[in-house]
Amino acid sequence: MKYETKVTSIGGMVQENIEVGQLLILFNEDIQDTDLREIAVCHTVDTLKEDIIVGDVLTIAGKKFDVTSVGNVALKTLKDLGHCTIKFDGDTKSNLPGEIHVKGIIPDVKIGDIISFE
Incomplete structure (x- = not known):
């Protein structure tokens, strides 16, 4: 497992990001900026153990x-x-430097869900 974390909160604008942009924005749960918390799926802090590369699998x-x-x-x-x-x-090309692109339809994310890369 390269990275594994648990969803702890879901901001009020997350659904709009899903509908309009086909995206989820992730932040550690200790992020203090309330505007960022509003647009993000916040999660427990974890350490990235190995670089995520094309061909890896995201599980939500x-x-x-x-x-x-x-x-x-x-x-x-x-x-x-x-x-x-x-x-x-x-x-197959990231338009913005902070993006990770995946193939599929965004799942319904809930508090307590596990998010992982392997």
């Missing part, structure tokens, strides 16, 4: 998604802040 609540691209800053922000933007569009 038991549903699996193939990683298709990783932005050049996504791993640093995931390590430092538990932050990345997961786009569910299957793109």
Whole structure:
């Protein structure tokens, strides 16, 4: 397991991000900025044990998604802040440096769900 964490809160704007942008924004639960908490799925703090690469698998609540691209800053922000933007569009090129793209339809995320990369 490269990274594994548990959802602890879901911001009020997360559903809008899903509907409009096909994305989930993740942050560690210790993020203090209330505006960021409003747009994010917050989760327990974990250590990124190994770089996430194309071909890895993201699992959310038991549903699996193939990683298709990783932005050049996504791993640093995931390590430092538990932050990345997961786009569910299957793109093979990240448009923004903090994005991780996966193939599939965004699952219904709930508090207590496990999010992992392997």
